[in-house]
Amino acid sequence: MIVPAIQPPPIMPSKYGPAAAMRAADLPGIGSLSVKELFPEFAPEMFNHYGGDLAAIIKATEDALAGVDMSMIKPGHTVNILSCEHGFSIFGGGPYVEMIKTIKRVVEERTGCKTRLRLAMYRGFKEADEVREYFGLDEIFEGRVAGAGPWDKGLEIETEIGPVYVVKKVFDADWFIHAYYDDPREIYFHRMLNRGLKAFVMAYARVETRSAFHFSFLNRGGAVLPRAIYNSPFIQEKHAFSCFMRTSPNGIIGIDGDNDLLAIDRRITINHLKTFGKMVRLIADLDDFIAIWDGGRWGYYIHAGGVCFGVVMNCDFDAFDLEQPAALSGLDDLIHKRDPEYIMDMNRAIKAVVINQSWPGIVISDVPKLAPTILVGRQNAELWDKDPANPHFMDFAVTAETLPAAVNFAKRVGGTEKVLAFDGSFGYLTLSEPLAEEMLAKAPAISTKVDEHYLPMWLAQRGIDMAEV
Amino acid sequence: MKIVRYQARVDESKCNGDKLCENMCPAGAIKVIDKKAVVDPDNCMACLRCEDVCPHSAVTMEKLPHPRFVGVDPAEIEKMDVTDLNALCLEAGLMADIPMCFCTWTQAKEAATAIMQGAKTPEAVTRKTGVCTGCGIYCVGSVLKLLKAQWGELDPPKSGLWVDSTVSMWDVSDEVEEKYPEFHLKEDKQVLFE
Numbered sequence: 001m002i003v004p005a006i007q008p009p010p011i012m013p014s015k016y017g018p019a020a021a022m023r024a025a026d027l028p029g030i031g032s033l034s035v036k037e038l039f040p041e042f043a044p045e046m047f048n049h050y051g052g053d054l055a056a057i058i059k060a061t062e063d064a065l066a067g068v069d070m071s072m073i074k075p076g077h078t079v080n081i082l083s084c085e086h087g088f089s090i091f092g093g094g095p096y097v098e099m100i101k102t103i104k105r106v107v108e109e110r111t112g113c114k115t116r117l118r119l120a121m122y123r124g125f126k127e128a129d130e131v132r133e134y135f136g137l138d139e140i141f142e143g144r145v146a147g148a149g150p151w152d153k154g155l156e157i158e159t160e161i162g163p164v165y166v167v168k169k170v171f172d173a174d175w176f177i178h179a180y181y182d183d184p185r186e187i188y189f190h191r192m193l194n195r196g197l198k199a200f201v202m203a204y205a206r207v208e209t210r211s212a213f214h215f216s217f218l219n220r221g222g223a224v225l226p227r228a229i230y231n232s233p234f235i236q237e238k239h240a241f242s243c244f245m246r247t248s249p250n251g252i253i254g255i256d257g258d259n260d261l262l263a264i265d266r267r268i269t270i271n272h273l274k275t276f277g278k279m280v281r282l283i284a285d286l287d288d289f290i291a292i293w294d295g296g297r298w299g300y301y302i303h304a305g306g307v308c309f310g311v312v313m314n315c316d317f318d319a320f321d322l323e324q325p326a327a328l329s330g331l332d333d334l335i336h337k338r339d340p341e342y343i344m345d346m347n348r349a350i351k352a353v354v355i356n357q358s359w360p361g362i363v364i365s366d367v368p369k370l371a372p373t374i375l376v377g378r379q380n381a382e383l384w385d386k387d388p389a390n391p392h393f394m395d396f397a398v399t400a401e402t403l404p405a406a407v408n409f410a411k412r413v414g415g416t417e418k419v420l421a422f423d424g425s426f427g428y429l430t431l432s433e434p435l436a437e438e439m440l441a442k443a444p445a446i447s448t449k450v451d452e453h454y455l456p457m458w459l460a461q462r463g464i465d466m467a468e469v
Numbered sequence: 470m471k472i473v474r475y476q477a478r479v480d481e482s483k484c485n486g487d488k489l490c491e492n493m494c495p496a497g498a499i500k501v502i503d504k505k506a507v508v509d510p511d512n513c514m515a516c517l518r519c520e521d522v523c524p525h526s527a528v529t530m531e532k533l534p535h536p537r538f539v540g541v542d543p544a545e546i547e548k549m550d551v552t553d554l555n556a557l558c559l560e561a562g563l564m565a566d567i568p569m570c571f572c573t574w575t576q577a578k579e580a581a582t583a584i585m586q587g588a589k590t591p592e593a594v595t596r597k598t599g600v601c602t603g604c605g606i607y608c609v610g611s612v613l614k615l616l617k618a619q620w621g622e623l624d625p626p627k628s629g630l631w632v633d634s635t636v637s638m639w640d641v642s643d644e645v646e647e648k649y650p651e652f653h654l655k656e657d658k659q660v661l662f663e
């Protein structure tokens with residue numbers, strides 16, 4: 001059943017989030033359940049826990065790049081390796097950094113050019129500085145590192161839907177390498193349509209473009225924006241190749257390099273529908289549980305078995321089903337006014353949320369409305385009280401002094417002993433025994449249902465033949 | 470409605486007048502005067518950007534003894550011509566009653582009222598309503614669209630705080646819709662207006 005809890009990745013010190021006195025994995029009654037016990041049919045992983053063998057990542061990156069054409073990069077050209085914020089929290093950031101380092105080495109060996117690193121971040125002005133210091137990136141890139149954020153100088157580019165603004169510093173080179181990761185965050189926004197292109201409308205884009213993606217399109221149609229940016233002459237003329245850290249609920253399953261980003265994206269789509277499709281449907285079928293946010297940036301984006309909390313919160317609705325117009329975008333209230341069927345309801349199985357460690361700064365006003373929300377520690381409470389993105393949050397949340405106290409309270413008000421920790425885990429879920437029992441009992445039927453009903457539907461909606469899977 | 474619980478405070482001994490804070494303030498509430506940043510207490514929305522952007526840690530946030538509420542008086546909104554208000558919102562691709570800022574739950578009609586009463590920049594809209602002071606990211610496009618619908622072409626500031634960029638689903642041509650059937654653009658528009 002469950003084994004002693006696998007220790008989650010450590011939390012990078014940051015001004016944006018508090019330290020954690022205790023982790024969920026250290027709670028009594030909490031252990032780890034292997035994803036392989038739930039879905040043994042998933043392809044094996046190469047990396048599935050913090051402290052795993054990073055040499056595998058290096059080798060996989062070298063192999064992935066062996067088939068990539070780099071002949072367009074000539075001596076004297078400038079080359080930006082683009083990196084994004086969430087990669088630095090997956091498994092504590094180590095695998096992502098090794099992939100980036102290997103890209104740097106291989107590109108410089110093959111082309112004779114010196115690469116530069118761009119750290120494309122969410123909105124904190126110090127995020128990039130924290131990452132570069134923590135991972136020693138200035139030393140690795142000999143000082144050729146720069147952060148980029150949504151209010152940096154913009155560059156207007158023409159696309160097939162009109163002009164949009166990217167961040168100039170991100171693309172201030174002759175070539176760029178899109179060094180990314182594919183974990184399925186925000187499925188309720190991108191609906192697994194061009195997930196691989198999302199950075200073009202988020203981390204690489206000005207604030208106005210990010211706003212447009214979330215608020216000026218519904219979530220199926222919004223996929224046109226990153227596609228239009230990627231298809232633009234400006235991007236196409238600078239894109240050398242892309243290299244992705246590929247994941248499944250099992251962990252990191254490989255590194256994928258290609259000059260054709262859309263080809264990588266198609267492979268991601270197939271894999272995610274096959275694997276995360278099952279994990280998400282299983283979580284959607286749970287009766288009740290307490291969620292603990294336990295490390296790695298913003299709460300919506302912390303993983304449990306590879307699935308992040310935001311996806312779990314919105315998984316009552318099948319976001320992979322493109323026939324469903326239900327929207328989670330800035331326009332969802334527009335639809336709600338017309339027809340409640342279109343609104344994306346929240347996962348009522350979440351009976352309480354314990355915030356042990358995460359960063360404020362993203363609108364989570366729905367969380368305390370969904371379930372009792374308990375912060376751990378006064379430092380946490382002070383941070384969230386100041387958060388301008390959630391000005392009403394502390395009117396609804398309560399504070400407990402310690403994690404055990406918070407969880408005990410959550411169990412009492414939530415009426416359940418089932419606990420799931422979102423601590424950045426892939427390959428394992430950090431959880432309580434009763435929840436493990438429920439998941440193990442339900443997984444086989446979910447697996448069959450996805451294979452026989454959901455997956456063929458999802459693939460057909462995306463023009464993907466089952467034979468390709 | 471925006472609830473302001475904190476206020477920026479500048480430690481002049483650490484401030485070097487570099488204007489990074491001034492350039493980032495969505496409400497225009499912090500300005501460098503005689504080489505020192507000065508906070509306008511009536512308009513500071515405690516968005517934390519000045520504190521965050523300052524490389525010298527010259528700005529801290531102090532809790533207010535009593536919170537301050539920012540928003541357009543509902544009575545003012547009631548006085549507006551409903552037809553004109555709705556028309557402005559629709560031209561910006563918004564419905565009057567929907568929240569356009571999820572950090573403050575400000576409805577589009579509130580921002581539209583502020584604009585029809587004379588707000589001509591995003592900063593002016595922010596001072597009246599508190600929008601764009603939470604995450605700072607997701608609602609700015611809607612504000613720009615409302616301003617453009619009312620006043621025409623926008624004049625972005627040199628600071629780069631915002632740029633004139635208002636692309637939306639309504640800008641997607643029939644040709645592009647047909648090029649990407651998997652994005653369901655046509656169906657999405659029908660969902661909104663059926």
